[in-house]
Amino acid sequence: MVNRRRFLTLSSLAGLFPSFSFRSPQSPVDKAAITHPSTNALPASIGPLVISTWKQPKANAAAQAVLDKGGRALEAVEAGVRVPEADPNDMSVGYGGRPDRDGHVTLDACIMDEKGNAGSVTFLEHIMHPISVARAVMEKTPHVMLSGEGALNFALSQGFKKENLLTPKAEKEWREWLKTAKYKPIANIERHDTIGMLAIDGQGNISGACTTSGLAYKMRGRVGDSPIIGAGLFVDNEIGGACATGLGELVMRTCGSFLVVELMRQGRTPQQACEEAALRIVKKQDYKDIQVGFIAVNRQGEYGAYSIQPGFNYTVSQQKKTQVTDAKSYLK
Ligand code: ASP
Numbered sequence: 001m002v003n004r005r006r007f008l009t010l011s012s013l014a015g016l017f018p019s020f021s022f023r024s025p026q027s028p029v030d031k032a033a034i035t036h037p038s039t040n041a042l043p044a045s046i047g048p049l050v051i052s053t054w055k056q057p058k059a060n061a062a063a064q065a066v067l068d069k070g071g072r073a074l075e076a077v078e079a080g081v082r083v084p085e086a087d088p089n090d091m092s093v094g095y096g097g098r099p100d101r102d103g104h105v106t107l108d109a110c111i112m113d114e115k116g117n118a119g120s121v122t123f124l125e126h127i128m129h130p131i132s133v134a135r136a137v138m139e140k141t142p143h144v145m146l147s148g149e150g151a152l153n154f155a156l157s158q159g160f161k162k163e164n165l166l167t168p169k170a171e172k173e174w175r176e177w178l179k180t181a182k183y184k185p186i187a188n189i190e191r192h193d194t195i196g197m198l199a200i201d202g203q204g205n206i207s208g209a210c211t212t213s214g215l216a217y218k219m220r221g222r223v224g225d226s227p228i229i230g231a232g233l234f235v236d237n238e239i240g241g242a243c244a245t246g247l248g249e250l251v252m253r254t255c256g257s258f259l260v261v262e263l264m265r266q267g268r269t270p271q272q273a274c275e276e277a278a279l280r281i282v283k284k285q286d287y288k289d290i291q292v293g294f295i296a297v298n299r300q301g302e303y304g305a306y307s308i309q310p311g312f313n314y315t316v317s318q319q320k321k322t323q324v325t326d327a328k329s330y331l332k
Pocket of ligand 1: 092194212214215224225248
């Protein structure tokens, strides 16, 4: 119920100041910093579109295959991100992901559909496809997020198989790291393949998914932005969707993906929204040695991407074409 007193206060303000608007005006954009307004609008019909963080042509192809058959964006993003989850050579996601500093692979993932339904798992071990567990949380429980042992037990109850996700390659690197055990997140050294994916299906509906093994050699129990709705991923079918990658702590402190979608709601293009969200981090956090990247798409099929450091790229698939593009960045 609308708070009557507040309503009256606002109404009288509007009476006193006829130009007073209840809609918040757009905050001024730092035009000097917004150097690359999106020119990526789709020409005629939007058609199916897939965009993911980093170089992910195989994941995009799997998502596109679903969309080509008339499938839902939700199905597409799940199928898409399952590809790097199962790939032992993708060392920031699922099977083959680098472990925490105690040698355990712990996974975070979330998914969001066009109706605003969301599911998430954090600190999940032994399950190759956390994204599918996140989807099961969304569809089969009254909750949004399950964590750790509870998430694992739920996964097992749903028929997911318990597996060892630490590959010999990841274990060897970890043992090498243990010799110095220095932990300092450095931009891009991890050859990230944490995947955030957004898709628009033939009905014009948007869904998104995000999945990761998190930062290499993180503290045990650490959860990043990727499984947090509004941080690593946010979708509002009326507006668009956004995903983040990079140092999750900075994304969480600024509700990064939610911020990008809200900026689009206020009229920014996806490109402007990604840039402004990254600038918010730059303004308030110590960003010098760290990377954060955003991707976004709006209902019109325009998309954008931006990162703090150079080196972030993203993959777009539409009309049978897939392209990997270097994102513009704040630092050159
Ligand atoms: N955002 C992820 C995290 O902080 C890592 C990544 O994007 O690679 O866990």
